[in-house]
Amino acid sequence: MTAELLxxxxxxxxxxxxxxFGEPPAVRRLLIGVALAYLGVFLLLPLVAVFTQALAGGVGxxxxxxxxxxxxxxxxxxxxxxxVAVPLNVAFGLAASWCIARFEFPGKSLLxxxxxxxxxxxxxxxxxxxxxxxxxxxxxxxxxxxxxxQIVFALPGILLATxxxxxxxxxxxxxxxxQEQGAEEEEAAVSLGASGWRTxxxxxxxxxxxxxxxxxxxCNARAMGEFGAVSVVSGHIRGxxxxxxxxxxxxxxxYNMVAAFAVASLLASLALVTLAAKTVLEWRCAGELAxxxxx
Amino acid sequence: xxxxxxxxALLPGFGLTLGITVGYLSLIVLLPLAALTxxxxxxxxxxxxxxxxxxxxxxxxxxxxxxxxxxxLLNLVFGxxxxxxxxxxxxxxxxxxxxxxxxxxxxxxxxAGIALxxxxxxxxWIGGLLAPLGIKVVFTPLGIAVALAFIGLPFVVRTVQxxxxxxxxxxxxxxxVLGAARVQCLARVILPAILPxxxxxxxxxxxxxxxxxxxxxFIAGNLPGVSEIVPLLIMIKLEQFxxxxxxxxxxxxxxxxxxxxxxxxxxxxxxxxxxxR
Numbered sequence: 237m238t239a240e241l242l243x244x245x246x247x248x249x250x251x252x253x254x255x256x257f258g259e260p261p262a263v264r265r266l267l268i269g270v271a272l273a274y275l276g277v278f279l280l281l282p283l284v285a286v287f288t289q290a291l292a293g294g295v296g297x298x299x300x301x302x303x304x305x306x307x308x309x310x311x312x313x314x315x316x317x318x319x320v321a322v323p324l325n326v327a328f329g330l331a332a333s334w335c336i337a338r339f340e341f342p343g344k345s346l347l348x349x350x351x352x353x354x355x356x357x358x359x360x361x362x363x364x365x366x367x368x369x370x371x372x373x374x375x376x377x378x379x380x381x382x383x384x385x386q387i388v389f390a391l392p393g394i395l396l397a398t399x400x401x402x403x404x405x406x407x408x409x410x411x412x413x414x415q416e417q418g419a420e421e422e423e424a425a426v427s428l429g430a431s432g433w434r435t436x437x438x439x440x441x442x443x444x445x446x447x448x449x450x451x452x453x454x455c456n457a458r459a460m461g462e463f464g465a466v467s468v469v470s471g472h473i474r475g476x477x478x479x480x481x482x483x484x485x486x487x488x489x490x491y492n493m494v495a496a497f498a499v500a501s502l503l504a505s506l507a508l509v510t511l512a513a514k515t516v517l518e519w520r521c522a523g524e525l526a527x528x529x530x531x
Numbered sequence: 532x533x534x535x536x537x538x539x540a541l542l543p544g545f546g547l548t549l550g551i552t553v554g555y556l557s558l559i560v561l562l563p564l565a566a567l568t569x570x571x572x573x574x575x576x577x578x579x580x581x582x583x584x585x586x587x588x589x590x591x592x593x594x595x596x597x598x599x600x601x602x603x604l605l606n607l608v609f610g611x612x613x614x615x616x617x618x619x620x621x622x623x624x625x626x627x628x629x630x631x632x633x634x635x636x637x638x639x640x641x642x643a644g645i646a647l648x649x650x651x652x653x654x655x656w657i658g659g660l661l662a663p664l665g666i667k668v669v670f671t672p673l674g675i676a677v678a679l680a681f682i683g684l685p686f687v688v689r690t691v692q693x694x695x696x697x698x699x700x701x702x703x704x705x706x707x708v709l710g711a712a713r714v715q716c717l718a719r720v721i722l723p724a725i726l727p728x729x730x731x732x733x734x735x736x737x738x739x740x741x742x743x744x745x746x747x748x749f750i751a752g753n754l755p756g757v758s759e760i761v762p763l764l765i766m767i768k769l770e771q772f773x774x775x776x777x778x779x780x781x782x783x784x785x786x787x788x789x790x791x792x793x794x795x796x797x798x799x800x801x802x803x804x805x806x807x808r
Binding site: 259264267268270271272274275277278279280281282283285286289327328331332334335336338339341347350351353354356357358359360361364365366367368369371372373374375396399400403419422423426427431432435436454457460461462463464467468480481482484485488493496497500503504507508510511512514515 | 541542543544545547548549551552553555556559560561562563564566567569570609612613615616617620622626628629630631632633634635636637638639640641642643645646647649650655656657677680681684713738741742743744745749762763765766769772774777778781784785788792
């Protein structure tokens with residue numbers, strides 16, 4: 237069945253790879269049409285569906301679904317999770333980019349590879365490792381039970397899993413940016429007698445602020461939206477360990493579609509704001525880099 | 532490189548930042564992953580093989596791999612078309628379309644999952660059109676491929692786009708002036724230049740597809756042997772408190788993705804060597 241569906245669109249695709257100049261306008265239009273149709277069906281339609289379904293029961297039902305206590309608790313937990321995970325990963329990202337972009341040391345490329353590791357691990361495995369470590373039958377489980385510390389199926393587990401999956405975002409944005417910018421200005425500041433901290437605050441931070449903001453945006457979007465990893469460690473206790481994406485799942489499985497899509501529409505709005513801010517930053521950063529190249 | 536080495540002497544904070552980096556990395560990433568290794572290390576080969584090669588597991592692997600490859604291939608074709616259109620042509624709303632490509636990165640997977648399920652259900656906007664044709668999407672591997680196609684698109688577009696941008700038009704023009712037909716120009720000039728990027732995009736989309744969970748479980752319906760994916764199997768084992776089983780499946784899955792990426796890396800190196808020659 238898969239093959240049947242594939243053969244149609246595939247047959248229309250080969251013109252895709254023709255050079256642009258001298259290309260007949262008809263081919264151009266066809267290509268633009270194919271690309272836009274694909275994006276429309278696969279990206280735009282799902283987005284529209286979220287908002288349509290959310291408002292299917294009217295504005296009253298929509299607002300009711302969002303103000304209900306369990307939904308409110310899920311929002312608070314999601315905000316709290318992001319408020320913990322993002323600053324920690326920002327601090328880590330700044331430290332990592334400083335030592336990687338400003339110094340040479342053995343094992344550097346291994347370190348960079350390890351920082352990217354959470355991106356290549358399935359979200360389910362990302363959550364699972366914390367269950368193996370801190371769960372009832374986990375390696376540290378007996379010790380934790382003895383000391384009455386609950387990590388898995390509680391807030392600390394959710395925080396850890398979120399930090400794990402959002403770990404590389406800020407570092408990944410900052411390392412190449414700082415490498416490209418070079419260290420001349422910092423070196424000048426230090427040789428003129430500025431302390432390390434002062435140099436960092438007054439020279440490095442202003443230079444990387446847009447890249448940093450970019451990383452924070454992506455990190456935050458993932459922290460608030462993470463589903464798989466958090467699902468493993470959460471325990472799905474309504475009103476207590478349910479983040480917004482998990483709340484969406486519960487409502488959906490209860491066939492409470494309007495409420496599920498109402499909460500989902502908030503997350504989709506967050507995604508749209510993230511995309512808009514990201515686009516603005518990209519224009520801005522591009523301008524800054526061009527200005528730098530002009531020196 | 533020599534200039535870089537000099538920074539060590541000039542700038543302070545190396546020990547502190549390296550300490551924070553390695554410490555935090557070990558605590559958050561390496562230690563938890565070590566727990567997986569320890570859990571699997573105590574299993575033994577025969578027990579490992581019994582779990583990893585059980586019929587349910589093998590069929591989940593087939594479903595995961597098959598749908599991830601199908602979705603990555605679909606995105607290879609249409610991702611290239613999208614990247615091409617965005618780089619070479621002007622049309623109204625281009626900036627909006629360019630920003631939209633990143634939607635799968637920004638939209639929480641659970642939201643994508645329920646939205647796609649609503650769209651492709653027999654009473655949904657798209658499912659309603661396909662149902663009369665006898666095509667069932669929801670609760671079939673086809674549905675999983677749809678979700679993975681959604682998730683994987685930006686990987687292909689964003690890896691191919693910069694390469695197309697840097698591709699110098701002069702090379703193509705020269706080829707055309709020298710009398711090469713368009714098809715020839717495409718096959719000899721453009722395709723070899725973008726092939727490594729296309730392969731990378733394919734590999735990234737594939738790797739992401741293999742591990743994807745949130746967007747898939749809603750549309751898959753999770754019928755054992757039909758539309759059950761490997762990450763879900765891990766989830767099921769964990770819910771049964773079968774930590775050993777879950778660890779074995781997770782390790783097998785990491786192993787398969789690692790081998791795939793390794794194979795694609797080698798293929799890419801071979802293509803680059805051929806292209807440079």
